[in-house]
Amino acid sequence: MIMATAPPVKIHFALLFFILLSTFITPFSISFASDADFSIQQKNPLKNSNKISNNHYAFERCRSLQAKAFDTNSKKKKLIIIGDSQGCDFLNEAIENRYLTNYQIQFRFIPYACQTIPNENINDYISKKYQNYCLKTKHIDSLKKAKQQVNEADVVVFSPLWKAAVANKLPKIFHYLGIKKQQRLIVIGYKFFGKITPSKYINLSNHERRLLRNEVGKKSLEINAILSKRLGKNATFINPHQLVCGDSTNCPVFTSDLKLISYDGRHLTKAGARYIGKILFKNTMLGSI
Numbered sequence: 001m002i003m004a005t006a007p008p009v010k011i012h013f014a015l016l017f018f019i020l021l022s023t024f025i026t027p028f029s030i031s032f033a034s035d036a037d038f039s040i041q042q043k044n045p046l047k048n049s050n051k052i053s054n055n056h057y058a059f060e061r062c063r064s065l066q067a068k069a070f071d072t073n074s075k076k077k078k079l080i081i082i083g084d085s086q087g088c089d090f091l092n093e094a095i096e097n098r099y100l101t102n103y104q105i106q107f108r109f110i111p112y113a114c115q116t117i118p119n120e121n122i123n124d125y126i127s128k129k130y131q132n133y134c135l136k137t138k139h140i141d142s143l144k145k146a147k148q149q150v151n152e153a154d155v156v157v158f159s160p161l162w163k164a165a166v167a168n169k170l171p172k173i174f175h176y177l178g179i180k181k182q183q184r185l186i187v188i189g190y191k192f193f194g195k196i197t198p199s200k201y202i203n204l205s206n207h208e209r210r211l212l213r214n215e216v217g218k219k220s221l222e223i224n225a226i227l228s229k230r231l232g233k234n235a236t237f238i239n240p241h242q243l244v245c246g247d248s249t250n251c252p253v254f255t256s257d258l259k260l261i262s263y264d265g266r267h268l269t270k271a272g273a274r275y276i277g278k279i280l281f282k283n284t285m286l287g288s289i
Helices: 002-043 051-065 085-096 128-136 143-152 170-177 206-211 219-230 240-245 270-283
Strands: 077-083 103-109 155-159 184-188 213-215 235-238 250-252
Touching: 051 085, 051 103, 077 085, 077 143, 085 103, 085 155, 085 184, 085 270, 103 143, 143 170, 155 170, 170 219, 219 240, 240 250, 240 270
Parallel strands: 077 103, 077 155, 155 184, 184 235
Antiparallel strands: 213 250
């Protein structure tokens, strides 16, 4: 009888040992794997690089305000942004950092292709292939359509992707819109973060990402130089390139907490909007309006 029952007893203790061992090991193993996966995910520069979700983020807020009237019952001051996707970036920069909360904000979206100087030859500013689109499409905004609302605003912000020809004649736009001395006039300059290639950043160390800068060419420097020279005394110029990139022709790719600033070189990620917004508002008069 003893010989017959002994083997099952040994198997029982072996199974019990295995079960107990598994009970202790499994949670630690899962916890270790989860922590490792979380660490990798947090450091992964691809995490906030998806163009579809970023495009939705970049344009959602400004599109929701497009050509809407100011609330006449509101006691808040009125601020209007005139621009394109760069204006959307500026709006996101303010909202992400909870700036401009004492204003009701409206937006006039004028596509880059349609950027022009009023009452001048459109051939000098708008490519022929876009002229029908800009002038005959009913839902396309323009300075003419925005003029009345601009006159209602306490603060007027220009933040488009500037064409050099338009930047050079910016005072004519101010005159056309009838900007008054009591209105605060702010012009946001040109910015560009170069070619963004997330797949090349995945194996970089945190130190390498922190030092990584993209070559962006001279266009930001050239257009911002035009804007700074052409603005009158009543306008305040904010130069994002100089504030973020300095006087060089290269710009950082990552924020201070190692997240992508831009997902395509032109438009900001949510992290990028928060990062750039803090720099602009803390280091210029924007923080006091």
